[in-house]
Amino acid sequence: MIRPIHAGVLDVAYREAGVPAGVPVILLHGFPYDVHAYDDAERELAAAGCRVLTPYLRGYGPTRFRSPDTPRSGQQAALAHDLLAFMDALALPRAVLAGFDWGGRAACIVAALWPHRVSGLVSCGGYNIQNIAAAGRPQAPAHEYQYWYQYYFHSERGRLGLSENRAEFCRLLWTLWSPTWDFDDALYAQTAAAFENPDFVDVVIHSYRHRFGLVAGDPALEDSERLLANQPDISVPSIVLDGGADGIPALGSPAEHARHFTGFFERRLLENVGHNPPQEAPVAFADAVLGVIAAAGQKPEPGPA
Numbered sequence: 001m002i003r004p005i006h007a008g009v010l011d012v013a014y015r016e017a018g019v020p021a022g023v024p025v026i027l028l029h030g031f032p033y034d035v036h037a038y039d040d041a042e043r044e045l046a047a048a049g050c051r052v053l054t055p056y057l058r059g060y061g062p063t064r065f066r067s068p069d070t071p072r073s074g075q076q077a078a079l080a081h082d083l084l085a086f087m088d089a090l091a092l093p094r095a096v097l098a099g100f101d102w103g104g105r106a107a108c109i110v111a112a113l114w115p116h117r118v119s120g121l122v123s124c125g126g127y128n129i130q131n132i133a134a135a136g137r138p139q140a141p142a143h144e145y146q147y148w149y150q151y152y153f154h155s156e157r158g159r160l161g162l163s164e165n166r167a168e169f170c171r172l173l174w175t176l177w178s179p180t181w182d183f184d185d186a187l188y189a190q191t192a193a194a195f196e197n198p199d200f201v202d203v204v205i206h207s208y209r210h211r212f213g214l215v216a217g218d219p220a221l222e223d224s225e226r227l228l229a230n231q232p233d234i235s236v237p238s239i240v241l242d243g244g245a246d247g248i249p250a251l252g253s254p255a256e257h258a259r260h261f262t263g264f265f266e267r268r269l270l271e272n273v274g275h276n277p278p279q280e281a282p283v284a285f286a287d288a289v290l291g292v293i294a295a296a297g298q299k300p301e302p303g304p305a
Contacts, residue, residue: 002015003015003016004062005089005090006066007085007086007088007089008081008086008088008089009065009066009067009070009082009085010082011065012056012063012082012086012089013055013056013061013063014053014054015035015053015055016051016052017042017043018042018047018049018052019050019301021301022049022050023049023050023096023119023293023298024050024095024096025045025050025095025096025097025289025293026054026055026083026086026087026095026096026107027052027053027054027103027278028055028083028097028098028099028100028102028103028104028106028107029054029099029101029102029103030104031101031207032169032170032173032174032191032195033191033276034056034191035055035194036187036190036191036279037100037279038282039279039282040279040282040283041279042054044286045286048286048290048300050289050293050301053095056194057079057102057103057106058072058078059197060197061193061194064197071218072202072203073203073207073217073221074102074202074203074204074205074206075206075211075217075218075221075225076105076106076130076211076228077225078218079109080105080113081221081224083107084110084117094116094119095117095118096118096121096122096293096296097120097121098121098122098278098288098289099123100123100241100277100278101124101276104128105130108121108123108129109224109228111234112129112228112234113227113228113232115234115235118236119236119237119292119298120236120237120238120293120295121236121237121238122238122240122241122292123238123239123240123241124240124241124275124278125240125242125249125250125275126252126258126267127240127252127260127261128250129231129260131229131231132210132211132213132225132228133213135213139251143251146248146249150211150212153205154208154209154214158205159201159205166195166196166201167195170192171192174188176247177246177274178246178273178274178275178276179247180272180273180274181273181274181279181280231260233260233261233262234261234263235262235263236263236296237264237265237295237296238263238265238292240258241267241270241277241284241288242254242267242268242269242270243270243273243274243276244269244271244272244273245271245274246273246275247274247275264295266291268284
């Protein structure tokens with residue numbers, strides 16, 4: 001069941017499952033996905049005794065901005081502040097954060113800048129904090145072509161293409177990014193409905209322009225962006241999941257990512273898994289969450305019989 005909550009600049013729609021007194025776990029989806037990416041992993045974690053919270057990000061599904069005056073920003077600091085506001089609204093002093101793509105970025109940022117709020121981290125794709133100052137430097141051609149959609153979004157043609165063909169466009173990304181995942185029409189359709197949010201296109205386009213330094217960010221978030229420019233380390237217990245078949249693998253080597261994690265750290269390679277590990281390999285994803293809970297010295301409450 002979808003629940004609403006006032007959280008900062010948003011009215012956030014989210015799901016809750018599991019044991020109310022269990023270890024809080026927040027599951028964060030990316031672009032172009034939604035809460036359904038966690039259907040199976042959520043059940044695994046609830047059965048293990050966790051309190052599982054799965055919000056729609058800004059610009060997705062029933063989540064809405066509370067004011068028409070709030071910038072429809074998709075910058076990385078906005079996602080992190082949304083996550084903090086969500087935790088505050090639920091009166092959660094700390095939680096395990098787990099996510100991929102945009103959601104993994106929000107989780108990494110909160111873990112880096114506000115580690116006292118994070119008891120453990122699962123990040124798909126490694127250290128997900130953007131280095132905007134270096135975004136203009138070209139990558140190897142083998143990587144550059146994989147990011148065609150980002151360059152497309154830099155143009156007004158790209159904005160119009162996403163707006164007019166959002167379901168078809170995002171399905172193409174699913175296919176390219178998870179080439180070994182055999183999803184069907186019904187499974188895709190339940191997520192594609194989330195892209196009809198009235199702010200989806202604005203948030204997405206801003207995200208892919210801001211990360212290249214092409215547009216200004218929300219002035220209210222500039223202090224956080226300055227901190228992120230320093231590429232802060234992450235000290236909380238962390239497990240990184242990398243999909244062996246990911247169509248847009250993270251830039252940089254695993255060793256380059258690992259150096260940003262200064263506490264308990266483990267990298268797990270998921271063979272034949274693409275860009276969406278929680279939906280493609282939900283048991284492995286849930287096992288990673290339980291792994292950081294154990295590394296933090298916590299213990300889930302007994303789940304339902």
